[in-house]
Amino acid sequence: MTPSLDRLSQRNRFALLALTPILLLFILVIAFPPDGSERAQWAQFIGRFHPIAVHLPIAFILLVPVLELAGRNSRFVYLRPSADFVLGLATVSAILAASLGWCLARSGAYSGPLMTQHMWSGVWLATMCLLCWVLRGRLTGGEFVYSIALALTVGLMTWTGYRGGQLSQGEDHLTEFMPGALRKLLMMSAETRIVSPPSTATFYGARIHPIFEQHCFTCHSANKHKSNLRLDSYASLMRGGKHGMVIKPGNIQSSELFRRITLPATDDDYMPKENKKPLSAAEVKLIELWIAADASATLPLEAIKDAPSPTTAAAEVTFEKVDFAAVAKERAGLAPAVAQLQKRFPNLLDYESRASADLMFNASLLGEKFEDADLASLAPVADHIVIADFSRTAITDHSAAAIAAMKRLRSLRLVHTKITDATVHSLSRLDQLESLNIFGTRTTPAVLPIVAGLPKLRHLYAGETTIRADAPLPAALKDKVLF
Numbered sequence: 001m002t003p004s005l006d007r008l009s010q011r012n013r014f015a016l017l018a019l020t021p022i023l024l025l026f027i028l029v030i031a032f033p034p035d036g037s038e039r040a041q042w043a044q045f046i047g048r049f050h051p052i053a054v055h056l057p058i059a060f061i062l063l064v065p066v067l068e069l070a071g072r073n074s075r076f077v078y079l080r081p082s083a084d085f086v087l088g089l090a091t092v093s094a095i096l097a098a099s100l101g102w103c104l105a106r107s108g109a110y111s112g113p114l115m116t117q118h119m120w121s122g123v124w125l126a127t128m129c130l131l132c133w134v135l136r137g138r139l140t141g142g143e144f145v146y147s148i149a150l151a152l153t154v155g156l157m158t159w160t161g162y163r164g165g166q167l168s169q170g171e172d173h174l175t176e177f178m179p180g181a182l183r184k185l186l187m188m189s190a191e192t193r194i195v196s197p198p199s200t201a202t203f204y205g206a207r208i209h210p211i212f213e214q215h216c217f218t219c220h221s222a223n224k225h226k227s228n229l230r231l232d233s234y235a236s237l238m239r240g241g242k243h244g245m246v247i248k249p250g251n252i253q254s255s256e257l258f259r260r261i262t263l264p265a266t267d268d269d270y271m272p273k274e275n276k277k278p279l280s281a282a283e284v285k286l287i288e289l290w291i292a293a294d295a296s297a298t299l300p301l302e303a304i305k306d307a308p309s310p311t312t313a314a315a316e317v318t319f320e321k322v323d324f325a326a327v328a329k330e331r332a333g334l335a336p337a338v339a340q341l342q343k344r345f346p347n348l349l350d351y352e353s354r355a356s357a358d359l360m361f362n363a364s365l366l367g368e369k370f371e372d373a374d375l376a377s378l379a380p381v382a383d384h385i386v387i388a389d390f391s392r393t394a395i396t397d398h399s400a401a402a403i404a405a406m407k408r409l410r411s412l413r414l415v416h417t418k419i420t421d422a423t424v425h426s427l428s429r430l431d432q433l434e435s436l437n438i439f440g441t442r443t444t445p446a447v448l449p450i451v452a453g454l455p456k457l458r459h460l461y462a463g464e465t466t467i468r469a470d471a472p473l474p475a476a477l478k479d480k481v482l483f
């Protein structure tokens, strides 16, 4: 009698132990649902293990009915008792997978109906596993109920997994390549997309939407709306994101979306993010022309006459303009200096692209360890550096001349450095500079006339300096200063 009582209380103890995190999960999912905002780096890091962890409960749950059924055969009776243990593992792993899933969704900017369904079915799946476990402990008379619960659990697991697959692989990942005949048999529509694409008779549908589809949907469509921005329909594009409208019809200058795709690729705000393939010059031009033509949804395709065709323009940009032999020759001249610097600063110096001998240098990764003397060592390649980031390094105004020697700079970032007006004054001859970031430095409004004189400058980032957002600006800097 005693041992069985003891076993019972052990089962109950496990049930209680598992119930606590499940209740906690319900609270998290209800009180802190994923809302499409990105946050909490740790949670996001941990959450990324969700897609790996989900395979555990899938395997364990599937194994339970296999053990139960096989155990009915007299040759395999010994299998049945182990079903209990496997069910316990299934419960624990389902709780773990659901918790990681919540971390991923809550911190990694997931939201939308698909996500909500997947999340809830994951939480209920963990609950069902526990219910099966409890029912299995009361087998006498309850075997039928247990079998039903187990079948439901397997069904729910399949559904949860399918929804998860849709989240990561796309909504039609299972049916995308289904042959037409089978599709007919199952009475599925020929078109599997949930949001139908816009008409290709319009400029927006034929030229603009495909650009977003190719470059932006991974982060800005139904299942992931980073910054609450969706680009998969005209209505959501025009609605904008967390910070309001991203397209101002007829006004390229104040269209946030256009600003982001035309920044230097090293800028934090640059889109597409995370080193995804940048838009081609032709694609940027198409978006520019479209916004200038009032960003209309209905404007016919032929209405914009001088629009570059994506194919010819792409060829022009990527092939015809590049003379690989000349690039190789130019690189050969630089090679010894580049190699030496790459050894001194691993991973900080690189060519801007495969088709160029221009260089990018990013010292911000070294932080305070990077000083004036280090910057001076870039002298041999100075006039090949087109993108430079010295943010948060220990450089001071002593580096002014060395920076000014980088005559072809297009993007320069000096965020949170000790530089002052003196350095900015020395930049007056950087006639290629398009973007200057002096955020968080001790610079003053006295630099504005110098910056205004830079012929190609498009953006000056002047937040957290003594330059005030509401102070009058030189006419040449209108709409170019960002705080």
Ligand code: HEC
Pocket: 038, 212, 215, 216, 217, 218, 219, 220, 226, 227, 229, 240, 241, 242, 243, 244, 246, 256, 257, 260, 261, 268, 269, 271, 272, 273, 274, 276, 279
């Ligand atoms: C790898 C993911 C990723 C890709 C791809 C991506 N974005 Fe983003 N986008 C983000 C994140 C994350 C944010 C929010 C952080 C920020 O503001 O920089 C964001 C924010 C934005 C915003 C600001 C919205 C607001 O109101 O705050 C715009 C506009 C934008 N993206 C446009 C685009 C465009 C256009 C593309 C395609 C050319 C694109 N993004 C591709 C991740 C991405």
